[in-house]
Amino acid sequence: MSPDGTLGRAASGRLTLLGKKGQTLKKLSQHVQYLIARNGTLLGLILLIIMFSVANENFFSWQNAKNIGQAVSELGVVSIPLALLVISGAVDLSIGSIASLSGIVAATVMVETDSTVLGVTAGLGVGAVAGAINGYLVSYVNLNSIVVTLGALSIWGGMALYITGGQTVAGLPESFTELANIEIFGVSIEILVLAAAVLYGAVLLSKLPYGRRLYAVGGNQRAAFLMGISVQRVRFLMFVQVGLAAALVGLMLASKLAAATPITGQGLEINALTVVLLGGVAFTGGMGRIAGVAAGLFFVGVLRNGLVVTDTSQFLQQVFVGAILIAAVALDDKIRQFVQQRTNLRTSLDQPAE
């Protein structure tokens, strides 16, 4: 019983009512605190938007929002499946190289055959195969995912350079380069693809059995195994999806630039991992939400864009992103404790005492 509540009862009926009201308000404010704690990155994002809007009146505009969306679309398309993979307790560091290689293979096939369909199929095929190899080695041979994908990062990156001799592959068919310019109701295809990726991740995690299994495998692999969940298959399939998404990014970039370079994807894996961790996904697996990852993605996007719009050195954005990532992860533990306490509260709110 809260102090004001006791006092209220001691004094009079009317005071009791006030006391109860006060308590309701207190609980409400605790609810707000709970929401803030769970959505720290989102709050940071909002603050960032307000900051930049004040600093420059051109920042807060529809056009700039579209710019930001386009700028982060490729990063987002791989960050979502990567987040799911990290939730399942593994990581893929070879994303950038898979994107590069897929772009190169697709471009080479298109230049040779002049067929967009063949090129796209080949590019996605490379992604699926690369992902399947990672997945096989991690899930079925039981190797550490950091080691395996670090190796793959080097292998596929090197392969992309080897195939092209380090050169850019240009002269792609128009039917392919035109894909990047498609707009539906004034929204560019990149943003639509990003939206689809976010929707896919959100539905998978919260609505499909497979999503529950990702959490279970990442949270307690042994318990999941003893419940009859096929731990190996769950992770294997996720690696294939990450590979496919990386390949898609390679194709998107090749289409946008009308050329494929063997270093297109360089650094993509690190940026994607930054987004995932900024989005509150636990590196140890078992925890994370797509809404958080989306907030992390736009946080990075808005920061980059805002620094350009406000004429701050572009190089500083890297410094900021890094510092904020460390701060976010450091705060994460505190936030989690806080959430745990609030969860108890929420339980008591959900179930009014008899």
Place this chain on the structure above:
Amino acid sequence: MKLDIDPPRLRSREAQHADIPLLSLEEIHVSFGGTAALVNTNFSILPGEIVGLLGHNGAGKSTLVNVATGALRPQRGKMFVQGDQVMLRGDPRDMDRFGIKVIHQVPALADNLSIYDNITLGKSEEGWSRDRRREVSRAALALLGSSLSVDRLVGSLQFGEKQIVDLARALSTKVNVLLLDEPTGALGQRETDNLHSLLRRLALEKHGIVYVSHRLRDILAICTRIVVLSAGQVVLDRPTQAFSLAELSDALAPGVSARQLVRQREVGPTEEFLKTTWRGQSLDFSRGEIVGLFGMAAGPQFYFLEALFGLGDETDSKLEGRLYRARNPRDAIRLGVYYVSADRERDGLILEMSAVDNLLLPWLDTYTNGTVLTRKEMARTFRDAAKALNIRGGAVDTPIGAFSGGNRQKIVIGRWIFGLQPRLLLLSQPTQGVDIGARTDIARALRKLADQGVTILVASSEADEIALLCERAVICEGERWQECPRTELWEEQLLEGLLC
């Protein structure tokens, strides 16, 4: 050479007065979120006392222990060590320096290190030579009557063995007050007796012992004083002689005596259900019976259940006349054979997930409309399970971590009752570390399940658990496992059978 630095005034036990409490907590108040766990609670312990701490799950026992050991900082309250007030900083190292040690229900050990590393880790012995540390560890284990090889990896140990290592670790340095949270939960009778005589010896040397347990028999056997907690408050505090078993039982779970629940069923015509051979032992089980597999802590009965579930060396089995072969848990589950491990935190729960997810994880594919999960139906099943098993402490979406031990166990067992109908249910110490109320809830649910024709095997090292749940028992010890039919003096006979 390092010195063992102790505060000098705590060192000499002769110098202290018998009437100054070793440890005293006054007006302690702890609440989590909106829920009060301790309400102005007072607790103290004199030199030479063994105080039993009793109460339901969620009554505040663990919270009190955590405050005493510095793991938790209360919102209000004072703490005195031998008459001197100490700061409640919520730092376990402070309390460790005062010699206040705790043995938790779930041993806190590093699985990837050897037993001797675990025992000497983080202590002044750490710098000693390897042989010296092995020697110290061996001595600490011998004190507990255990002859485990100190070079073994802790990860390779059974639950009961881990607990012994944990105890040895606490006892290898200076102790003033030893708090034990469900210490005998996974111990067999012999280890329990060893532990009790050791605790008595410590008490004679004027140490203080706080003994938290659900097992009344243990409490009555060893404690000099008993404190009963309910809803965060001390409701009874008397010398043990002033209590009777019935009275305590009543204080814990009003109106329900555990013994009442056990009833002898008419054993109908035995229908052959499961025939199995494992490591030279041949066993037959009938449909719808609850059979106890009784043996030592970490005994073969636990490995037998794992083998049936597709873990470890295979059994040669026939289930309902057809060859039964499980290479992994998935195979077993597909054939309606389910298993509950004794280590529910490690093997049974996904702590990050909600209660309903934990309950229904193996059955998710049956809760879809083709592709998408039907949360409403899942919630309905959870509520059914919560009603049948009397699960309290949270709603459908409450994280499993917010539930107390007994309720978590009910969810772990409920998982296999409220999914696809089981044929054979394998339970390893299913009521370990669970209060009387939860025990009866679980026993009742299992009885009902058996009445529906499900065969249940219960592996345990506790005679009273077997007596509570089972209709017949097999003593899993020696060359040939012996049948031990139920009689009036069953518990005693089981123990005798094991020791002979």
